[in-house]
Amino acid sequence: DAMVIQNPRYQVTQFGKPVTLSCSQTLNHNVMYWYQQKSSQAPKLLFHYYDKDFNNEADTPDNFQSRRPNTSFCFLDIRSPGLGDAAMYLCATSIDISGANVLTFGAGSRLTVL
């Protein structure tokens, strides 16, 4: 089945210790997104790639970086996690960014910062 896969599902790290979260897709979608979602809050878009074009949200901290080495994979790097970065990180894909293009989400990576 075509899908979006995130690894790891659960990540525990120490304050300041770098973390990398991965996302892979078999949908061959052009767009890949990274969202941060805290409990009972709306998903917050961190950045997205349209093919190789990187689009950073204005309020995304520099502590968050991303790489998309090819169509199928996208990584989220958190360089120095703080307690406030504990959240669910959702990867999503879509064919395009306009109109009725539906986002397909991965199962998420839950980050705990000790």
Added chain:
Amino acid sequence: GQNIDQPTEMTATEGAIVQINCTYQTSGFNGLFWYQQHAGEAPTFLSYNVLDGLEEKGRFSSFLSRSKGYSYLLLKELQMKDSASYLCAVRDSNYQLIWGAGTKLIIKP
């Protein structure tokens, strides 16, 4: 600023009908989405409206009024598995998705 308002939480009884409202104020409009999110899981797509009126999909229907900046999701014949958060999201004129915080729906037997 851009804003989407949904009730924080609703409770309904198994077998009943519930309507979850969403009001929005965005820079332009290019469609409205409803997603379902079970606790600790990723959102899954439920419905999309771009024109005024009602879209029906089995037990779920979604309504849109662009002039009022208003949508609702109607769930019929509620089942226990419908206990989840329901997220409303609007695509604005820059094709950005603006998300609501979600409505947590609790179904009681």
